[in-house]
Amino acid sequence: MIVVSDVVKRYGAFTAVDGVSLDVKPGQIHGFLGPNGAGKTTTIRMIAGLLKPTSGRITVNGHDLATSPEGAKASLGFIPDRPFIYEKLTAGEFLRFHAGLYGLEGAAVEERLNEMLEIFELTRWRDELIESFSHGMKQRLVMSAAFMHRPQAVLVDEPMVGLDPRGARLIKDVFRRMADHGVAILMSTHTLEVAEEMCDLVSIILKGRIIASGTVDDLRRLAGGDDEELTPVFLKLTGGSGLQEIDEVV
Ligand SMILES: Nc1ncnc2c1ncn2[C@@H]1O[C@H](COP(=O)(O)OP(=O)(O)OP(=O)(O)O)[C@@H](O)[C@H]1O
Numbered sequence: 001m002i003v004v005s006d007v008v009k010r011y012g013a014f015t016a017v018d019g020v021s022l023d024v025k026p027g028q029i030h031g032f033l034g035p036n037g038a039g040k041t042t043t044i045r046m047i048a049g050l051l052k053p054t055s056g057r058i059t060v061n062g063h064d065l066a067t068s069p070e071g072a073k074a075s076l077g078f079i080p081d082r083p084f085i086y087e088k089l090t091a092g093e094f095l096r097f098h099a100g101l102y103g104l105e106g107a108a109v110e111e112r113l114n115e116m117l118e119i120f121e122l123t124r125w126r127d128e129l130i131e132s133f134s135h136g137m138k139q140r141l142v143m144s145a146a147f148m149h150r151p152q153a154v155l156v157d158e159p160m161v162g163l164d165p166r167g168a169r170l171i172k173d174v175f176r177r178m179a180d181h182g183v184a185i186l187m188s189t190h191t192l193e194v195a196e197e198m199c200d201l202v203s204i205i206l207k208g209r210i211i212a213s214g215t216v217d218d219l220r221r222l223a224g225g226d227d228e229e230l231t232p233v234f235l236k237l238t239g240g241s242g243l244q245e246i247d248e249v250v
């Protein structure tokens with residue numbers, strides 16, 4: 001469970017996140033949508049405990065990030081948009097390192113590691129250096145690491161970028177399965193079809209504020225209800241098609 005209450009993040013005079021509230025319940029996949037620079041990554045990094053909010057409150061699985069950051073982080077899995085991976089490690093070493101960060105020990109580590117490699121179709125790469133991995137393989141490895149400690153809440157910033165259809169299908173299935181087991185998932189994405197296919201609820205953020213929340217069908221109705229396609233729905237809600245600017249170019 002992820003509860004964000006009226007969270008603000010200011011950088012000097014600039015307000016990147018301006019009073020955001022979110023409530024992601026166990027078993028839900030909550031899509032976080034919005035144009036570039038709207039404040040998605042900033043919000044996600046605050047929930048992950050990597051950035052301190054200027055004001056507001058965040059709890060993860062009942063742990064207040066301000067007073068019980070360890071409890072919050074221990075029950076959270078975080079998959080950043082640009083993960084740092086030390087590429088001189090093998091896949092197995094990377095997962096063991098990650099397990100150590102979360103205090104996993106003993107035989108359980110190898111068991112869980114093999115399980116993760118199997119799920120993410122990386123078993124035969126276990127002892128290969130990460131530097132030889134493709135983008136999609138690295139992406140799947142980062143997810144394996146984030147799920148090693150069985151988090152009850154998961155944050156994912158742009159999980160589908162650069163994945164081939166098979167990889168995307170795999171990730172979608174894994175997330176759905178996790179949600180079915182009661183995990184709360186907050187996922188930012190620019191792919192509206194991904195949001196429609198995967199998300200129980202979505203919130204749209206614009207200039208640091210949530211401007212709409214609900215099911216994808218709720219958003220369609222909010223945008224006037226005459227678009228089946230999601231791109232015009234999104235553009236109507238966030239204001240601007242950009243077509244005039246394109247005319248300027250030609
Ligand atoms: N350290 C910082 N100092 C000043 N401004 C920042 C800082 N980090 C982020 N910002 C600003 O905060 C705003 C929100 O950025 P953020 O990365 O959260 O957007 P986003 O919604 O994730 O965008 P994208 O879709 O491009 O990933 C942007 O205007 C960005 O320039």
Ligand SMILES: [Mg+2]
Binds near residue numbers: 040041042081157
């Ligand atoms: Mg971002």
